[in-house]
Amino acid sequence: xxxxxxxxxxxxxxxxxxxxxxxxxxxxxxxxxxxxxxxxxxxxxxxxxxxxxxxxxxxxxxxxxxxxxxxxxxxxxxxxxxxxxxxxxxxxxxxxxxxxxxxxxxxxxxxxxxxxxxxxxxx
Amino acid sequence: xxxxxxxxxxxxxxxxxxxxxxxxxxxxxxxxxxxxxxxxxxxxxxxxxxxxxxxxxxxxxxxxxxxxxxxxxxxxxxxxxxxxxxxxxxxxxxxxxxxxxxxxxxxxxxxxxxxxxxxxxxx
Numbered sequence: 001x002x003x004x005x006x007x008x009x010x011x012x013x014x015x016x017x018x019x020x021x022x023x024x025x026x027x028x029x030x031x032x033x034x035x036x037x038x039x040x041x042x043x044x045x046x047x048x049x050x051x052x053x054x055x056x057x058x059x060x061x062x063x064x065x066x067x068x069x070x071x072x073x074x075x076x077x078x079x080x081x082x083x084x085x086x087x088x089x090x091x092x093x094x095x096x097x098x099x100x101x102x103x104x105x106x107x108x109x110x111x112x113x114x115x116x117x118x119x120x121x122x123x
Numbered sequence: 124x125x126x127x128x129x130x131x132x133x134x135x136x137x138x139x140x141x142x143x144x145x146x147x148x149x150x151x152x153x154x155x156x157x158x159x160x161x162x163x164x165x166x167x168x169x170x171x172x173x174x175x176x177x178x179x180x181x182x183x184x185x186x187x188x189x190x191x192x193x194x195x196x197x198x199x200x201x202x203x204x205x206x207x208x209x210x211x212x213x214x215x216x217x218x219x220x221x222x223x224x225x226x227x228x229x230x231x232x233x234x235x236x237x238x239x240x241x242x243x244x245x246x
Contacts, residue, residue, distance in 0.1 A: 004188060004207065009178075009198045026202045028174035029224055031154055033200070051151035055132075055220075057198065065127060075132045075180065077156070079149045084127065097178075099222050101152055 009035065009057055012123045013095045020115050022098065022106055024122045034098040034120065036106075038090035043115060045108035046085045052100045053079050059094030063087075132158065132180055135246045136218045143238050145221065145229055146246045157221040157243065159229075161213035166238060168231035169208045175223045176202050182217030186210075 007025055012035055016023065019039045026033035038061050054063070055077040063070045063078055064087040070078060072094075080086050107113040130148055135158055139146065142162045149156035161184050177186070178200040186193045186201055187210040193201060195217075203209050230236040 004193070004201065004203065006186075006193050006195055006199050006201045009200065026176060026200065028176050028202050028204075028222070029154065031152065031222070033176060033202075033222070053149060053151050053156060053222075063129075070127070070129050072129055076129050077132065077149065078127065078129045079151050079156075080127065081151075099151065099154065099156070 009095075009097065013037065013057070015123055019093075020106070021117055022120055024120050025097070027102065030102055031099055032102050032104075032120075034100065035123070036096055036098070038088055038094040038096055039092070040090060042088045043107060043110055043113055044085055044087045045110045045113075047080075047082050047104060047108040049082055050101050050104045051079055051081050052104065053077060053098060054088075055097045057095040057097055059090065059092050061088050061090035061094040061096065064089055132218075132220065136160065136180070138246055142216075143229070144240055146244050148220070148246055150225065153225055154222060155225045155227075155243075157223065158246070159219055159221070161211055161217040161219055162215070163213060165211045166230060166233055166236055167208055167210045168233045168236075170203075170205055170227060170231040172205055173224050173227045174202055174204050175227065176200060176221060177211075178220045178222075180218040180220055182213065182215050184211050184213040184217040184219065187212055
């Protein structure tokens with residue numbers, strides 16, 4: 001049997017010392033559980049084929065949409081449907097858990113942004 | 124544009140007054156974000172084709188596997204791969220977020236258990 005171990009999110013976040021650089025915390029059904037620290041402004045982008053889920057574990061961030069802005073606190077989450085332009089902004093540091101297909105790239109349609117991350121590290 | 128609203132997990136859990144009865148908190152990419160309160164013992168079961176992800180939001184539960192038991196506290200999560208027998212046991216009430224395919228039934232191979240839930244309510 002494959003080894004099944006629990007994942008302690010606080011411990012995993014403790015290994016992260018940069019921002020906007022998602023790591024893989026778990027994989028299932030072709031989807032990935034990713035975690036990242038957010039701070040400052042990200043870029044406007046959208047994902048052509050993938051919906052994204054964001055859950056705040058600690059801190060706070062704002063999900064800017066073209067027609068409004070949603071403030072997310074710990075224990076709050078949001079689903080951004082495919083095709084919807086969004087820009088996360090974190091005035092303070094936020095620890096965020098995401099669910100999305102293994103194929104999702106963080107900057108979506110901006111494939112060559114300096115913030116684009118591929119080949120994510122597994123924690 | 125479709126309406127995009129945040130989901131406050133504490134508020135959603137406040138609407139739940141029973142145990143082992145998952146509700147749908149969000150949907151994306153053919154997967155569902157489900158939430159449920161656990162208390163007491165569930166049944167041994169497995170899922171033939173689906174991996175499952177469990178994250179403790181509050182309380183605590185034990186994930187019993189055939190060869191060991193894993194205690195999960197708030198901020199801790201676990202992936203149970205398809206085919207692996209498991210039995211969640213919650214000595215105290217636990218609030219749990221799950222991520223799994225829309226097709227996943229809570230009792231897996233036990234299709235007609237009294238605890239089987241299909242046509243889940245959306246919160």
